[in-house]
Amino acid sequence: MKLTVNGTEHDLDVEDDMPLLWVLRDEIGLNGPKYGCGVAACGACTVHIDGVAVRSCQTLVSDVDGPVTTIEGLGNPAEMHAIQAAWLEYQVAQCGYCQGGQMMQAADLLSNTPDPSDQDIDEAMSGNLCRCGTYPRIRAAVKSAAQKLQAV
Structure with missing residues (x-):
């Protein structure tokens, strides 16, 4: 295969x-x-x-x-994806276990919804659980990445 x-x-x-x-x-x-x-x-x-x-x-x-x-x-060796950069900027990860999946879900959201509302983010990310509770930082990072992607 x-x-x-x-x-x-x-x-x-x-x-x-x-x-x-x-x-x-x-x-x-x-x-x-x-x-x-x-x-x-x-x-x-x-x-x-x-x-x-x-x-x-x-x-x-x-x-x-x-x-x-x-x-x-998701990114490339020369440049991180906007989601990855935002995750660092907003220091989203605590334990980090779920964060790869969180970023992949967020990247999918932004590819379909370039300017997501809080409700769009909450709905799209609702199937990704974070035991550390970093949801407010996740939302802020997604919004920041969306703005950076729109500016390109």
Whole structure:
């Protein structure tokens, strides 16, 4: 099976019913997507498939139809994505466990809603849980990233 992840094609020998999360972590060696709940309820495993945020713990590798982007591939070596820069600027992360998934969900939001309201942000991010409760900083970082992306 061939899978393109963060712009690199991987030739994998895995079972069709293996969750994408385990392929990313165990077969490819990416640590950004995290195992949180295993039932797509917490968002720690969020990645993009063909630009759309999905929960990789409940996505079978055989169901992947398009390139996969993880938090490791969201920006590029020369420049962070606006979401990543805003996360640093607003010091969003405390423990950091959920933050890769949070940023991937936020990037998906901004690709579809360039100028999100508080309600847009709250609705889009509602499936991503943060045990540390950094929701106000997440909202502020998303708004800041939106403004920076609009200015480009």
